[in-house]
Amino acid sequence: MDILNKEELRRQIKEGKDISLDGILDDFKALLRETIQTATEVELDEHLGYEKHQKSDNSNYRNGTNKKTLKSKYGDVDVAIPRDREGSFEPQLVKKRETLLNGSEDLILSLYTKGMSVRDIQHHLDDLYGYQLSEQTISNITDTIIEKAKEWQNRPLEPIYPIIFMDATVLKIRVDRVVKNIAAYIMLGVTLEGKKEILGIWIGENETSKYWLSLLNELKNRGVDDVLIFAIDGLNGFNEAIEAVYSKAEIQRCIVHQIRSSLRYVSWKDRKAVAADL
Structure with missing residues (x-):
């Protein structure tokens, strides 16, 4: 069955022939096989400097194919990858030993x-x-x-950040074969050019001042020498850790959280207008 040929497909349907999903998948895999083999043959043409059946002074030439089975999300696909006599051809679409x-x-x-x-x-x-x-x-x-x-x-960071925001989100993470809700702390920095950048994500542990101290020392080791403002949301022990590592930084409660908290005292109509601005 050739479902890739529209006219052929119409003809088969009119004649009452069975059109199955397995048949469609087989045709798709055949197209995938043909595409891979054609592409690698063109790659070999480029490598050798001449097309198949053309004359050339190149001492290297085509030397048959290597058969391999590729694993794909559509199932196994058997292909024949061309090779050269010297063994110098390195296909890029499907690399050697790649299955x-x-x-x-x-x-x-x-x-x-x-x-x-x-x-x-x-x-x-x-x-x-x-x-x-x-x-x-x-x-x-x-x-x-x-x-x-x-x-x-662990990538290097900017030496100065005018402001760094720190907040937590809850993620579902597999721990000892059981999926649990775990707090993940996300740190977002604003560079001197005004670009926002996620500095890191840390999975919550025993969130004490000692934990925050190790986190900030990690920032220091990654190249962050100075921070003007830390905007945080009442994380226990974080203020003390900031004062120990970045003693000149100002500490502010996260402004967005403060505004959102105050919205519960505002009418619903005004609350929607303020929230839209955030």
Whole structure:
């Protein structure tokens, strides 16, 4: 069945032939296979400097294909990747030794962030898409996003921030195989150019002045030498930590929270007008 040909599809429907979702998926996978193989053949043309069947003085030439099975969120896709005699060809669309298409990585990371365990993800892929990945492969994929998060959390910061806002939000996080509501503290800084920047996100622990002190020392170590104003929302022990690390900074209760708190004493009509301005 060729559902990618509109006229052919119409003809088959008129003749009463069965059009199944499995058949549509098979046609889509065939298109994906053809696209990948065509693209890699063009990549090889660029690498060699001449197209197939053209004459060339290049001592390197085409040398058959390597068959591989790619894992995708549409199921397994068998492809034949062209290769060269010298083995210097490095395809970019589907790299050497790569067997997992990017869409599958995104799917795995999405399932992981929703609280599914590695074993749950493994079974989910098998049940819905008909392919299996080892627990180690899934763990390797999730580890990449963890490394990127650590790199972002420890990146260097500006030496001066005119104002830094600190507030908490509640996130659902898997802890010991159980999803719990955990406080996450978000710090937003405004640079001298007026640009807003998330400086970091910290998962709540034992929120004492000692905890806040370690957090602010982390900022110091990342290059923040001076802060003019900290706008916070009554976090216990935070004032003392700020005075210890950034003694010249002013401390203000978060203005937005103060205004929102006062809105309960304002009429509903006026409250909507003020809230819209915020």
